[in-house]
Amino acid sequence: MATTPLRPPVVLVAGHWLGGWAWDQVVAHLVDGGRPVVALTLPGLSADDPERTTRTLDDQAAAIVDTIRGPEIAGQGVVLVAHSGANAPVSIVLDRHPELVRRVVWVDSGPVAAGTVFAPDLPEAVTELPLPPFDVLGQQASLAGLSEADLERFRARAVPEPAAALRQAIELTNPARHRVPTTLVCCSLAGDRMLELARAGHPMFAPVTALEDLELVDLPTGHWPMWSRPRDLARVIDAAARRVS
Template sequence: MNSAPKQPTIVLIAGHWLGAWAWDGVIEHLATGGSRAVAMTLPGLDASDPERATRTLHDQAAAIIDLIGQPEIGSEAVVLVAHSGANGPVSLVLDRHPELVRRVVWVDSGPVTAGTSFASDLPEDMVELPLPPFDVLSAQASLDGLSPADLDRFRAKAVPEPGAVLRQPVELTNAARLAVPTTLVCCSLPSAQVLELARAGHPMFAALAEFDDLDVVDLPTGHWPMWSRPRDLAQVIESAAFRTS
């Protein structure tokens, strides 16, 4: 008799300015559904760390690898969920240890193209980048679906992003990362448009075309679906976590 597959641990990693707290609503819904999930705060985004502004992409990738390498977390390959700017360190993790990742779920995000950085033009003397005013941020990423309370919490808890994280190019050399099963959750742009941009070689999406096993899911909302549609996002993540192909 075949034994049931072991339940994977879902590791949730939020994007710029955010910590584990950003996933509270999603964690609650995943727990209700019986899924094992843990959210992490990347190095550089812990307000209590006196050295946080000096943290790098390599520090962030190393922290993820340390977490998923723990027996209680990674006894079965984990499902990594990367929101927005978490795509840099998660792309590095896939490159260094693809065998540790059962599936990667990109939430309004996607894998990074080798050699690129998030903000290569960020001045070298800018140690960190605070959360911009929301009228500036909304020109770069959709705030659709966020309530005034969501925005107030975002502003109150946001931690400035280390400049080194934003400037550092992502160096990728291991083609085995491309075989990791991949789910793309499209929120602020529909999947049809994202895939068209990927095929056209758009630098933000071109790496998607390289992955062998790509599943796409539309979840229309703004760039922060963990706040605007937490229950629906939890369901999408849970479904992706148990996909076998």
Template sequence: MTTPNSTPTIILIAGHWLGAWAWDDVLEHLRADTSRVVALTLPGLDPDDPDRATRTLDDQAAAIEHTLAHLEVSTEHPATLVAHSGANAPVSLVLDRHPELIGRMIWVDSGPMANGTAFAPDFPQDLTELPLPPFDVLAQQASLDGLTPEMLDRFRARAVPQPAPVLRQTVELTNNARHAVPTTLVCCSISSAQVLEMARARHPMFAEVANLATVDVVDLPTGHWPMWSSADSLAQVIQSAAILSSRHA
């Protein structure tokens, strides 16, 4: 018989320019009651929202909190949060505010943000959003390995400009209990050895990792968007980590 603990609640949140649609290939591979697996489109990334360019990290964190409440996540039945890339900012806020509701944190080619940091604090004040750059420019910032022309076409067609307030806003974290949440780092464009070395060296990108009590690392060598380039393998990693946490809930 299926129980809440044997069917973990998994919430998938993609990074910049992406909505829930970015997880479609992963959702096809996730084995479980799909009513307990939810992919989110964060405020600011819905193309039909007329106010999307003014959305903030607080708006995005509130949307995640609303989803936790809607799914009836509790301390007895916590959720697994999966954050890809730039989703680390709003997810770090939620993790700080509600660590007791998160049974496992999975960072996909990403990691938790540190207190007092922002993704792009110097983003020009006269700009209201950041469109998806040309792919030759994007490739200088993040690996496109494994993405077919068809995947890139879909990325370009469906990408939504990132709201400037989300890029500029500083993350304020005060609850050290967030460090106790079991964590899995899925290392794709940067190997786990490199990530852990950067954490030990307190590199700003992964400095917060050094503060975590329990960290599992999984190497999934591919580009920065494994939900497309390696959807089956990523789904297996997510499911294994979520089930492991649910058994210890």
């Protein structure tokens, strides 16, 4: 009797200020296509977390590992999807447990370098970093493709980032992280331009040059494609997952 191959589950991790809710439309498309999926809210990014402001990147990485090892995944190994600032805890996971991840998909994001600190100059008195005004945010990341309703939902549901995570230096020592098959979904910057910058040593993109199995996918839109192009993003994620099915 023929057996049906396991379809690797997808674990979705959103960037700064966001929880699992940010992926709702993408999850719906993936589930409709038969793909097992978990959308994770990291420690420190739930308004109900009583220790929210003291959560660290280590706490967040541990939560990702617990999810991968949990009953919903059942030890199958996963396709791990990281958007934006989720690259910090996901880079830690890849360094500490590369064997748990069958493919990593970076959504307008990418691996970080050892020693990276997101906000090294954040004053010690600051305990959290709230979502900035959109005119300020738009100078840091493209808001292209977002409707007023998207922005209203973002503002209403955003949770401030815990300062402890933003100040933490990222420790990476395991070169096996570079061997995890990788898909880079390039949204606000085209893939060929990103590679140019990486090869030129740009600190944000340079870690890409160490990756041994790299696929680039252009999905032109702004920095939040889970809202601006959710169906297309789901298709890209599912296609990446099929590469390990």
